[in-house]
Amino acid sequence: MKPKEIANNIYYTGVNDRRKDLFENLWPLPAGISYNSYLIDDEKTALIDTVDVCYSDVFLQKITAILNGRQLDYLVVNHMEPDHSGSIRLLRQLYPDVQIVGNSKTFGMLAGFYGITDGLQEVKEGQTLSLGKRELSFMMAPMVHWPEVMFAYDKLSGTLFSADAFGTYGTLDGGIIDEELNISLFMEEMIRYYANIVGKYGSPVQKAIQKASAFDIQTICSTHGPVWRKYIAEAVGAYERMSRYDADCGATILYGSMYGHTEQMAEVIASAISAGGVRNIALHNLSKSHASYVLKDIFKYKAVVVGSPTYSNRLFPEVESMLHKIETRDVKDRIYACFGSFTWAGAAVKQLAEFGHRMKWELVGNPVEQKQGITLETFEACTQLGTDIAARLQAQ
Secondary structure: OOOOEEEOOEEEOOEEEOOOOEEOOOEEOOOOEEEOOEEEEOOOEEEEOOOOHHHHHHHHHHHHHHHOOOOOOEEEOOOOOHHHHOOHHHHHHHOOOOEEEEOHHHHHHHHHHHOOOOOEEEOOOOOEEEOOOOEEEEEEOOOOOOOOOEEEEEOOOOEEEOOOOOOOOEOOOOOOEHHHOOOHHHHHHHHHHHHHHHOOOHHHHHHHHHHHOOOOOOEEEOOOOOEEOOOHHHHHHHHHHHHOOOOEEEEEEEEOOOOOHHHHHHHHHHHHHHHOOOOOEEEEEOOOOOHHHHHHHHHHEEEEEEEEEEEOOEEOHHHHHHHHHHHHOOOOOOEEEEEEEEOOOOOHHHHHHHHHHHHOOEEOOOOEEEEOOOOHHHHHHHHHHHHHHHHHHHOO
């Protein structure tokens, strides 16, 4: 039986991964992930990307079922990350005459990862590849999120093959096209995927969206998550907004706490923010919350509030690690506040303030620092800090 046809003579040849616990060995996959690939069956046949080598058997079975004895003429490599390029060597063994289409950066990675240096066809910005009734147009999308990334567009069906752009976590359970699925999970997981994987590259994402807007796009085929058709505007809108670091009215409060004193401060601040009329509040104990979900909320909400005890004259280790992950993503345009505690020598609050300064975030309220257990004075200072944060958020 042939795999699902998602547009006229365009077939889905991707797979679902429900086994992997961590994507990139970093990010939790409670709902798994899909590796999407697509085969165009025209006068010439073209496969768009491959899948993780762990699923190459299922993947190759789908291709042979569609081709039914025909040759595969082209493999278009939009992205070389191994979860999409991992089956290229096996594919080349099955179809030794297949021409691999990519750009110069693609070919350097093909040689480095798989030792493939022949049977290559280079394309550049704006060039096309004729398949017969249709032709593919190519646009370069460097740093979305690797330097070799490119998009391919089929004018006949209005389909954009977008590599990892507009991708999400989550397996495709039953349906493949967005209107066949409950997309609420995918829209939330798109934020987490973007925050974890793409995060830093807002400017390149903006440029890619602008270039792609020149096409009449009816379908978007990403390499992760649903095929976007009915909800294209929502998917592109989410990426466009996150790439500008725009965010909802809300606060992400992240903290470390050894014995509960810093946590008490976080609770008081959260209460005051809520009392100020803000309803989106995410509170993360960094000894329990995975960085993946913290980053998602930082991309979702405008205010970032960080608390830490002093630990060996430094920040609490989990706080320090989290701040490094935030800084790596170069998150812009956030409202910022900080607080902390110490027992005999305070250093955390000063270092938290320095972090906000490095990020060029707007400092709201006065940082609160508590020596040992929480006091009435500290309670009032935390309440005031939360009130100031809420007022600033409501003033947007």
